[in-house]
Every structure is written in C-alpha cells, then in structure tokens.
Amino acid sequence: MGKKRVALVLSGGVSLGSYIAGALDELLRALHAGGDYELDVIVGASAGATTAAIIAHGLLYRGGTTALHQTWVERVDMAELLSDTPIPAGEPLTLLSSMVLRQMAEEATPALPAEQCRASPLCADELTLALTITNLEGLSYVSRVRLHSADSDELFIQQRFAEQERFRLRVGEPSAQVDWGRIREVALASAALPTVFPPVPLRREAKNPDHYPRHTPEFSGAAEFLYCDGGVFNNVPIDLAVAYAEERDRDGLAERLYLIVDPSRDMVRAVPTASDPRARPLYRNTALQIARLLAATHAESSAVQFENEMLAPALSVPRPAPVAGGLQPESLPGIRRPDVKVLEQFRVVLPTGARRLKGSYLSYALSAFLDRSFREYDFRRGAADARLLVVAGMGLAATPERAEGPSFYDPDQDPLLGHAIDDYAQLALIASSTQPGASVRAVFEAQLRRRIRVLVRRLALPGPRIFDRLYVWIAERLLFSNLPQLWKQ
Numbered sequence: 323m324g325k326k327r328v329a330l331v332l333s334g335g336v337s338l339g340s341y342i343a344g345a346l347d348e349l350l351r352a353l354h355a356g357g358d359y360e361l362d363v364i365v366g367a368s369a370g371a372t373t374a375a376i377i378a379h380g381l382l383y384r385g386g387t388t389a390l391h392q393t394w395v396e397r398v399d400m401a402e403l404l405s406d407t408p409i410p411a412g413e414p415l416t417l418l419s420s421m422v423l424r425q426m427a428e429e430a431t432p433a434l435p436a437e438q439c440r441a442s443p444l445c446a447d448e449l450t451l452a453l454t455i456t457n458l459e460g461l462s463y464v465s466r467v468r469l470h471s472a473d474s475d476e477l478f479i480q481q482r483f484a485e486q487e488r489f490r491l492r493v494g495e496p497s498a499q500v501d502w503g504r505i506r507e508v509a510l511a512s513a514a515l516p517t518v519f520p521p522v523p524l525r526r527e528a529k530n531p532d533h534y535p536r537h538t539p540e541f542s543g544a545a546e547f548l549y550c551d552g553g554v555f556n557n558v559p560i561d562l563a564v565a566y567a568e569e570r571d572r573d574g575l576a577e578r579l580y581l582i583v584d585p586s587r588d589m590v591r592a593v594p595t596a597s598d599p600r601a602r603p604l605y606r607n608t609a610l611q612i613a614r615l616l617a618a619t620h621a622e623s624s625a626v627q628f629e630n631e632m633l634a635p636a637l638s639v640p641r642p643a644p645v646a647g648g649l650q651p652e653s654l655p656g657i658r659r660p661d662v663k664v665l666e667q668f669r670v671v672l673p674t675g676a677r678r679l680k681g682s683y684l685s686y687a688l689s690a691f692l693d694r695s696f697r698e699y700d701f702r703r704g705a706a707d708a709r710l711l712v713v714a715g716m717g718l719a720a721t722p723e724r725a726e727g728p729s730f731y732d733p734d735q736d737p738l739l740g741h742a743i744d745d746y747a748q749l750a751l752i753a754s755s756t757q758p759g760a761s762v763r764a765v766f767e768a769q770l771r772r773r774i775r776v777l778v779r780r781l782a783l784p785g786p787r788i789f790d791r792l793y794v795w796i797a798e799r800l801l802f803s804n805l806p807q808l809w810k811q
Contacts, residue, residue: 324576325360327446328353329563330377331582334368334553336515337681337690338585340697341796342373343394344704345583350377350386351721352712354444359579362446362570363699365562368553370583371453371512372427375505378451379431383497386442389430391517395701397426400691401756401765406772409780413520417773419520427506432660433498441493450566451489451505451663453512454552454559458483458521461539461547482539484555486562487524488532512552515686535565554619558584560668561640579716582670585679585704586687603807616686671708677734679703680743685808689743693762694755699739718766746809767802774798 328414332342353359361381366374373390380388405419487508491500511522526533527544558564563580571578611675673679680699681690690696699776705724709731712718724730733739749763757765771794778793 325358326577327363327570328359328361328565329363329567329580330361330365330374331558331560331563331577331580332364332366332370332374333558333582333584333586334551335397335585335681336369336518336687337697338679338687338700339369339373339398340584340681340690341673341679341700341704342370342392342583344701345628345708346373346377346704347388347390347682347701348705348708348721349583349671349712350388350444352708352716352718354373354386354442355721356718360446360576361444362448363450363563363566365453365454365559365566366509366512366552367454367559368513368515371552372423372509374451374453374589375427375509376430377503378491379451379497379502379693381442381445382449382491382493382495383439383441385432385440386444391701393426393430395694397429397749398422398691398697399694399756400688401769403691404769404773406776409776414521415777415780417518419774420514423510423513423519424506427510431502432498432507435500436498438495442694445493446570447493448570449491449493450570451491452486452559452562453508454484454486454512454556454562455508455524455549456483456552457485458548458550461485461538461541463539463579479540485526485533485549486535487555488566490532511549514550516550516554518688519550520684521550523547523723524549526775558582578667578770580668582668583704583708584670585673585681585700587672669711671704671711673703674707674710675703675734678744680741681807683743689809692749692766693752695739695741695752696743699733702730702733702739706733716778729734746806770801771798772799 330346335342353361359376360792364374364378366372373394376390376393399422402422403418405421407419407421409415409419415580420634460483463480463482465480467478468475470476471480471699489500489505507522507524511524514521523546525544528534528538528541552559560580560582565674567578567580614688646688679690680696681687683689690700709720713720729736742748743752746763749766750761752762754760754762754765774797775790775794778790778797781793782792783789
C-alpha cells in the first residue's frame with residue numbers, strides 16, 4: 323500500500339478564515355511529521371476557497387511553505403477593506419472593497435521561476451483543487467425525471483445556482499504554465515459575499531467536465547455569468563471531496579482520509595421566550611431582517627445540502643439499478659453521492675472551548691477583520707484544535723511546541739489576545755493593534771465613516787453636492803445605531 327491519501331475540505335467563514343488558516347498550518351506540520359500521508363484533493367468554499375488555492379500553491383511550488391499566517395493574520399484588515407478610494411463607474415456598490423483581496427491573492431500565489439519551484443513531500447503527483455461558486459443568474463437543467471400530464475410526459479426543468487470549478491494540477495508542471503490567474507478569479511468569486519464584496523464575472527463552458535462534472539446545463543458553447551460566494555449553497559463541500567477522491571481511489575492502492583476544517587461549530591441555540599416577537603429589534607428593523615435572511619440562506623442551504631448529498635443517501639437503502647441508457651433515476655444534477663462507509667473516514671477540526679471565536683461576530687462573521695489581535699487569537703485557536711484532532715482523532719504524535727511557547731496553543735491566557743468582545747461596546751476598551759492610543763471601536767468607526775462617504779459620492783444622489791453631508795449623516799445614523807445588534811447576528 324502507498325501513502326495514506328488525504329482530502330482537505332475547507333468551509334466558508336469570512337473573517338474566520340484565520341481559524342481555518344491556523345488549523346491548516348498545524349495539520350500540515352503534523353502530516354509532514356507523520357511521513358506516510360499525501361494530499362491529493364483540496365476543496366473549499368468562500369474563505370476556504372481562497373485558503374485552498376494558497377495551500378495548493380505552497381504544496382506544488384514552495385516545498386509546503388504557505389502564506390497562511392501572512393495572508394490571514396498580517397495582511398487582511400478592515401482598514402483596507404473599508405477603502406476610501408473612489409469606486410470606479412460601473413462597479414457595484416458594496417460594503418467592502420475587494421481590491422485588497424485581489425492583491426493578497428496575487429501575493430500568495432505568484433508565478434515562480436522553474437528553478438525556484440520545489441514540491442512538498444506531502445503533495446501527490448496529481449492534485450485536484452475544486453472550489454464552490456454561486457451563479458447569480460442561474461442555469462436551467464433538464465432532469466431525467468419526467469412529469470406525467472393528461473396527454474404527454476413533460477420535461478422537469480430545474481433552475482440551479484450552485485456550481486463548482488475543478489483544477490487538475492501536477493507536480494513538476496511550472497507555475498507559469500498553470501492558469502493561476504483563473505484560479506485566483508474563481509477563488510475570489512467564491513469569497514464574494516453578497517452585498518459585502520462585488521460579484522465576479524467568469525466565463526464557463528457547458529461541456530467542460532471541470533465546470534459541470536455530471537450534468538450539462540441547457541446552454542451551448544461558452545458564456546459569461548456573474549458569480550458570488552460559493553458558501554451560499556455549498557459551504558462545506560464534502561460531496562465534491564468524496565466525488566474527486568473516489569476518482570483517485572479507483573486503483574485501490576491507498577487508504578483514504580477526509581480532513582474537514584469548519585470554524586462554525588454547530589450548537590443548540592436558546593429559544594427567546596421572554597418577549598413578544600414584535601417587540602424585538604428584528605421585527606422593526608429592515609436592515610436586520612436582510613442581514614438575518616442572508617445568514618439564514620447560508621445556514622439552511624448548508625443543512626439541506628449535507629442532508630441531501632451525504633446523510634440521506636448514506637443511510638438509505640441501496641440504489642436501484644440503472645435505467646435505460648445507463649442513467650441513475652435521480653433528479654438532482656449534483657455530484658455522485660457517497661456510500662455510508664465514507665462517513666467513517668471523516669475527521670473534523672471544530673472550535674473547542676466555551677468562548678466564541680473572535681471572528682464569529684458582526685453579521686456574516688466579519689469581526690476578525692477589525693484587528694490583528696482578533697485574527698491572531700483565531701489562528702492560534704485553530705492550531706490548538708487541529709493539534710487535539712491530530713492526537714486524539716488520528717493517533718499521531720503531538721507536533722513540537724512552537725517557538726512562541728506553550729501560550730501559543732492557549733490564546734485565552736495571552737493578555738494581548740484574550741479580550742472579551744461579546745458586546746459591541748467592549749471594542750471601546752481594547753487598544754488597536756494598528757493605531758496606538760486608539761481603541762478598536764474608534765478605528766473601525768472612523769474607517770466606516772470614510773467608506774460611507776465614498777459610497778454616497780458614488781451614488782450621485784439628487785440635489786446639490788452639499789446635500790451629500792445630509793445623506794452621509796442619515797446613513798451613519800442608520801448604520802451606527804444598528805451596529806450593536808448586527809454585532810450579535
């Protein structure tokens with residue numbers, strides 16, 4: 323038997339990408355020390371998609387060295403995301419600018435001279451990278467199911483929005499010969515959270531199996547569509563990992579392990595029973611309703627996707643035999659579903675401990691962008707949770723202590739990181755890592771005011787330009803009054 327094959331599944335999480343990065347940093351160290359593992363499949367959604375691309379680049383060309391900490395802790399910050407650079411004409415208005423994300427992607431996945439490229443011993447000879455994306459415009463698929471009407475059998479046409487794209491990468495192939503520009507664009511599309519980052523246009527080919535692996539949509543040739551956050555409909559793309567791993571495992575030469583990193587640990591939520599629902603801010607405030615609805619779309623679609631693609635098929639009776647033409651009598655044009663035995667091969671890195679991650683606040687989980695200390699905290703929590711899995715879930719020896727000492731794995735004991743941020747008001751008590759003498763809240767609100775002015779100018783609202791001050795004041799009042807509630811969403 324060869325080395326044990328590992329498929330990585332990286333969920334979305336917006337600023338919780340720092341937790342994913344910390345977990346991966348630790349997992350890669352442990353797998354490398356273990357000596358008998360190889361990574362051959364990496365799939366990701368949203369923040370996990372950008373991280374997946376970074377991991378693939380490091381494995382293929384830099385001996386396994388990645389830019390995880392540099393990208394997710396040092397580089398990304400709300401100061402640049404709330405850019406006060408004028409928004410170009412024709413670009414949609416979004417809360418944050420994607421300019422810094424594009425720069426980060428280029429820095430983390432550069433084209434390297436062939437003489438500098440060195441593959442990691444962890445990297446399989448062929449590496450599959452697959453990223454989820456959401457087609458904002460949607461596509462039609464003709465189902466194999468037919469509907470019976472009075473005089474004929476009618477086509478059953480489904481409108482689908484969830485898509486993916488696969489890249490087949492090989493050790494020894496020069497980075498300059500790989501379309502890393504395309505990989506970056508797809509990763510940016512997967513991370514384009516609706517209303518927060520602008521959508522990304524992508525050209526797609528109907529009969530390209532790396533675009534549409536199982537079923538061909540009802541258009542011919544190639545066409546461009548607008549894409550956004552892949553986590554909207556497939557936030558933990560286990561189905562992709564299983565499908566592509568099964569393709570690799572047909573030779574039966576190695577064991578298979580799936581490692582999932584998901585910062586959004588499931589928990590039972592308390593039911594609010596103390597007040598009339600109509601008295602709650604969510605009832606009265608349209609902005610809160612929109613934010614909650616978008617968050618609910620992520621959560622509900624993830625639950626349905628996992629139930630339909632993983633649990634139901636795994637726990638059901640065996641599939642019926644193929645119908646005429648070799649087609650399985652299934653209606654959904656999705657990835658092939660796994661057998662129950664696959665569930666036993668999963669290992670999951672989840673947040674442990676009673677305290678929430680610093681990036682789990684502010685509507686979509688944007689809060690870790692506010693300060694480097696928040697991102698460092700989540701990075702270390704991810705590393706600590708991965709270390710627990712390595713020992714307890716995989717039976718490997720604990721990786722050597724970090725140069726930072728034992729406190730690296732216990733960030734709650736670090737006075738520079740262990741801040742309480744359960745309420746928005748607490749941000750006023752935490753010193754900013756970037757602006758000495760100012761609080762995290764003061765820095766954030768100053769940046770937010772600048773961004774609001776940019777958005778108002780770009781809107782070109784009616785009336786003399788002096789009215790812009792009034793529009794800015796109204797926008798600030800609406801947004802700032804809702805921040806304490808949005809912080810807890």
